[in-house]
Every structure is written in C-alpha cells, then in structure tokens.
Amino acid sequence: MVKTKIKDPVRVQKKQKQIFRGAMKVFRTKGFHAASIREIAKACRISLGSLYDYIETKEDILFLVHKEILDQIYRRVDESLTKYQDPRDQLTHVLAEIFRLSFQLKDEILFIYTETKSLEKKYLYEVLQRESEFVEAIEAMIRRGVNEGSFDSSNPAVLANVIALTGAIIPLRGWNILPHYGEKEVVDELITIFQKGLFVHKVPTTCDT
Amino acid sequence: MVKTKIKDPVRVQKKQKQIFRGAMKVFRTKGFHAASIREIAKACRISLGSLYDYIETKEDILFLVHKEILDQIYRRVDESLTKYQDPRDQLTHVLAEIFRLSFQLKDEILFIYTETKSLEKKYLYEVLQRESEFVEAIEAMIRRGVNEGSFDSSNPAVLANVIALTGAIIPLRGWNILPHYGEKEVVDELITIFQKGLFVHKVPTTCDT
C-alpha cells in the first residue's frame, strides 16, 4: 500500500516493522505532529535518507503505524470470536479480550483515536473500512445471539459501536479510572454492564410458567 | 486564567469569546496543530498583534477553546441533573441530554477528545479536574438510585465513565453510525442500553412472592 523505492518485498516488510517500532516509540510521548522525521529516523536506527527509501511522506508513517496497531487488535479479537460457539460465552470472551486490550495497548489505542484525523483521505478510507468490518463482526455476533434467543437488542449496530468505543475507555479515560481501580476489577465490571444490557433474563421466563 | 496584556476585563471576556469562535472555526477542519496563528487571527477578525494582546501562547487558545466547550456541556448537563428528583427520571433525562449533546456538539467534543493531549500541564490539570467533577456528578446520581433501591450497580464510578465516554460516541464513531441511523433512534437506543444495565427489574421481585 505504501509506495517504496526498494524492490525486495522481504526487506521492505522487515524495515517497515522497524519503522513502526521506532515511530511508535516517539509518537507515544509526542504525538504525530510534534514528532519530527529526524527523531523518528533516529529512533528507528535508520538514516534519514534511507527512511525515505521506504516511505514517501510523513503520513505514510502514520498509516504504517495505524495498520500495525489495528492488525494486532483485530487478530486477537478475531481469535476470541472463533473460539466459542455459544453466544453468551462468545460475548463474554470477546468483551474480555476487548477490555483487556484497552489496558494492554493503552498508548496505541489512544494514538489511533487522536491521530486518525491526520490521515490523508486514501489511507483514512482503508483504516475506517477495516474498523467498520471489525464492528460488523461484533454486530453479527450480537445478531446471532438475538436470533438464538439469548440476547435482547433492538439495535445491534449501535450497541456494537458502544462496545467498540468502550474498548477505548482506558486510553481515553484511564486518568480517571486507573488511580482507583485495577485491571481485573474494571474488566469484570465492564463485562457485567454489557451482559446486563444484553442477556435475556431467564428468571422472568421460568417465573411465567 | 489566561494572562493578557489588556486591562479592561469586560473587553477581555468579549474578545476571548470572539477568539473561541474564530479558533473553533479553524480547528474544526484542521485540528490544533495544523492551524496557524495567522489563520486563527484572520478567522477571529483580529489582527495578529492584537490577538497576542489577549493570549501569550498558541496553547492559551487551546485552553480557551476547551474551557468554552466544557462550559457549554457542563451547564446543560447540570440543568438536567437538577430538574428531576426521581432517580429513574433523572437518569433518563441526563442520558438524553448527554447523548443529544453528542450530536449537537459533534465537532467540539471530537476536538476535546483529540486535542486535550496537547494542553500543557497547568491547563491539563484544570481541564481534567472539571471533567472529573462532571463524572462524579453522574456517579453520585447513580449512587442515589442504588441507595433508593431503583438502580443496581456494583461499581458506579466505572459505569459513570462509560456513560461519559458514550457521550462522545457520535464525535468518535459517527462516521459508522450517522450514515445508517438518525439522532432520535440512536439516542433512544443508547438510553435503553444504560437503563437495562441499571434499572432493578421489578417483575422478578413480584414474582418471588
């Protein structure tokens, strides 16, 4: 996707990973705009000129970083999705994975949320496309649960977006949560909230008899 | 809070509002970093030199904008909070207000979420302090409902943060929602989600007898 001057694709992939790691190191503390290409090159341990053999624009780095982070997230959530069959189990474990990622990739997710706006159009489209597919997967999971009678949701698409958004709760609101509550406590609480909001209540059901 | 060279406080207040409006107009499309002071001054219809009579640094503008936006949000949510006594009514209307604001102040809230990181320390502290109080008010509302037996929540603080975060759902995920769903529909759905997650279910109670 990113145009390079170098032919060998293996070398390109290796270097792009190197660039991701170096860039992320700088972005973590300074954000995208405040980070200079010089700094990034130094953090990557690549010379300035060589860096430009693997990218064309500073924004290419921004895209590279986006891609790498989203890959990590989606890969792990996809694994959770395919691991369980029962909708309730599936939901519980997917939520758990999403919320744990909120803690583990705090800086990375924050970066995505604050810097996606700086992506130029062609990249933005691709990133949003992938994120869209991610949310659709969650939505599909909910719909399955509804169809099987396990879940109760009038608008799975909106709910899926709330869940995805809540996956950014630690990056975006950790300053107000982390001083008071631990990871396990928070993850459990978040899971409970969405379970309560989704699960069909069996008690009334039995009661009806 | 922002140091100015101008002595007349009335004039200062008037101009700062003018600066807020002009700056926001530019920030909306370019974000904070990409907006140049020259552009901002032009959008404010203030000369560059005069602008610097009312601020000391570009970051002062960032703070001014934060303050103005947060004022608007908090004022409206506070009104909702004091309008109703019954916890269920109160919750419903506060959520409604928060989620409607998500639509109405889409750009402003997005700005807050993406640019707060650029605030320098002294300003960041003040902004987070106010936001913290805002979330505490929501938390207190939940606790009252729990005490009165209307709500069921094991960790009102985390839940309050989820609610606050969801107030940014349109700014942050509108691209994935607005093409498919309208304001009323979304607001109702969001309210329902949190009601389900909070309200004590009376049916089981009567059933128990």
Add this chain to the structure above:
Amino acid sequence: MVKTKIKDPVRVQKKQKQIFRGAMKVFRTKGFHAASIREIAKACRISLGSLYDYIETKEDILFLVHKEILDQIYRRVDESLTKYQDPRDQLTHVLAEIFRLSFQLKDEILFIYTETKSLEKKYLYEVLQRESEFVEAIEAMIRRGVNEGSFDSSNPAVLANVIALTGAIIPLRGWNILPHYGEKEVVDELITIFQKGLFVHKVPTTCDT
C-alpha cells in the same frame, strides 16, 4: 534637541529626567536593543502613549540617556579642572576624578561605550562633538604643563585619548580587576602610571649641574 508634542518646557524637562532614570534602569541589565519600549515605559511609570508625547523614536531615548550620562561626567571633570592652577596638581586631581568616576558610573560608562554605535547620525555627531571637547580640555591641560616645563609629552592629543579611554577601564575591564583590587588601590596605581609617563624628572635636572 528631541522633538516633543508637549509645549511646556518645564514639564518636558521633568519628564525627560524621569525617562532617563526609567530607561537606564532597564538598559543596565538588558542593553538598548533588548529593552522594549513597553518595559521602558513601565520602568518610567509613564503610559506608553504618554511616553511617545515626549519622544518620537526609541533612539530618542538612547540619545536622552547619552546626554544625561555625559552631562554628569563632564560636569564633575570640569569642576576638577578649574579647581587647581598648578599643572601637576591639576593633572593629579583630574585623573583622580576620572578614575573615581570609572568606579562610580561603571554601568553608565559601559552603556556609552557599547551603545553609542546605535545612535543615529544626527545624534552621534552631537555626542562625539561633546566628547571631543572633553578630550580637548584634557589635552589643553597637558599642553599647559608642557609649556610650563612640568610635563614631557610629544603628542598630548594621543595621550589625552589614552587617559579618556582609561576612564573606562572599570566598565570595560572591571571583571578582571575588581575581584582582586580595591578602588583606592586601583585609582592610585592608575594616577601613578600617568604621572610617571608625564612628569619631567627633576632629579636628572638637578644632577646636571
């Protein structure tokens, strides 16, 4: 000399003294270029607008300060010159006065030596003219001593310039002298140097007989 908008000459004189004092306070630490008109106005306790009623340009202040400082110096040296008749006494006391001024007006003389270059032409001419007259007075004193047989100098004009320059030794080289030697010690040493360089040695004379 400096053009003002104000008519009353008494008021003008009073204010210009005020301006000198305020300006000097700022110049002492920052020099002429680094001092802003705003700062100077504040130090003078005059409003910015009012300051500009008594001057036309920042350089007018520079000239005002020059004039005031040179007035002080020349007045005191002139007093010494007219106090004594005998060339040797006269020389001794004039030198004493010049070198004591080097200590007492350290900052002011330094200012003159470092900032005269910033004066615009019309003012520069006037300042150099006065300085020239001052040196001529010293030169005349030396010539009188030579004519009377007390002094021995082949080029009184150059010597007078050396003396005038040495009057700036503390401002210009105090950093290398003041940590080691006190005022009296230095003044006495300087007087001795120029006495030795000037006085006709009587011993050989009597010896010749």
Add this chain to the structure above:
Amino acid sequence: MVKTKIKDPVRVQKKQKQIFRGAMKVFRTKGFHAASIREIAKACRISLGSLYDYIETKEDILFLVHKEILDQIYRRVDESLTKYQDPRDQLTHVLAEIFRLSFQLKDEILFIYTETKSLEKKYLYEVLQRESEFVEAIEAMIRRGVNEGSFDSSNPAVLANVIALTGAIIPLRGWNILPHYGEKEVVDELITIFQKGLFVHKVPTTCDT
C-alpha cells in the same frame, strides 16, 4: 564547542570559517542585534536551513566570531612574546604588536568590546577566561622585567589591563585620532608612553654616585 548537526568535523571547521567571514561582514556595519540571521546566511552564501545545521542559535554565531577574532589577536601577540628575551625588547615589541593590531583589526576589536555583553553565560565564561590568560601573559612579562631590574611597577596586573585596554584605542577612539594622526606616529607615541611609565631610569642611578 558549538553543537552542530553535521558529523564531518573537517566540513564543520570549513563552514564555520565561512560563517565567521559572512557574519563579520554584516556585523561590521550593523552590529550583532541589528543583523538578521537571514542577512547573515546570505552574506555567508549558505542557505538559512544549512546555516542552522552548523549552529543552534544566533548567539552561537556571536561566539564563533568572538573565538575567531580572539584567536587571531592572541596568536600574533604570543608570537611577539616568545621572540625576544630581554624584557625591554620584549615589552617594546609586544606593545608594537598590540597597537598595530588596534589599527589592523579595528572593526573586529570594536565588535568584541561592544558585543561581548550579548554572549550567553557559558560562552562569556570561556571568552573572559581566554582574555584573562592573555592579560596574565602581559602581566608575567612585566613581572620578569621588574625582577630583572629593568622595570619599575607597583601593580603589574592593573598596568597589564591598561595596556590591554589601550589595544582598543583605535576601535574605541579612532574617530578622534585617525583624522589627525597616522598609524606609525600613534603606535610610537603609545609605546613611548608605556616605556616611560615602566622603564627604570638609568640616569638618576649613575647620577646618585
């Protein structure tokens, strides 16, 4: 001493000389403050960006110029100092060298005297340190003459400072000398003044018998 972004030290040295020459060309007429970096870059025939690869601050240029000028002066005076053994010869030739430099490096020395005050602390310290050593060398020369019975001085340190200061007589007072007297005439006169002030008079000695 000046931090650069360029790695090749040979190139750095070459360019710094180039910067010195260009900067001095501008400083000569405008002084340090009034000279803009853009002007300096142009005079150096270096692009603005490239100039900043060799310096970090405008003040770095000030230091570079100081260093270069002082190097020239000290080198030449040191040569004179080591050339002669007899204190009287040594004094005469060192004075001659110093006073000739006063003519030849008129603008450079004037620059040093008027702009050293603008050096930031770390550089000021280094410059004064070197100047201090220079004066100490003169002082040591005087002391040797005193010990050998050739000179008569009660405070060689103060005298050394007067000599050093007189080395700036043309830069600082040339406007009052050059219109009337030529280089040779002035240098001879200055030498004579300090010889008379220092040399032990042999006539009285023999006379005493």
Add this chain to the structure above:
DNA sequence: AATGAATGAGAATTCATTCAT
C-alpha cells in the same frame, strides 16, 4: 542501498509605533 548535507517555505512570537477615547 545507504548516508547525511542542503534547501527554503512556513511557524510562532515580538515590538515600535499610531490613534481613538
């Protein structure tokens, strides 16, 4: 393929001066 020196457009900020009140 890799290096790092060179470029100049553009950024934030300051400041002497004017002018309406």
Add this chain to the structure above:
DNA sequence: CATGAATGAATTCTCATTCAT
C-alpha cells in the same frame, strides 16, 4: 495631556523533503 488597545512587518528557528556521494 494622558491612556492603552490595535497594527502588521520583521525576527528567529524548525522541518519535511531532495539529492549528491
């Protein structure tokens, strides 16, 4: 006469990008 708000040209410095080696 006095005040202080307004102006915009000019300043220092940064940085993405190119290019010769």
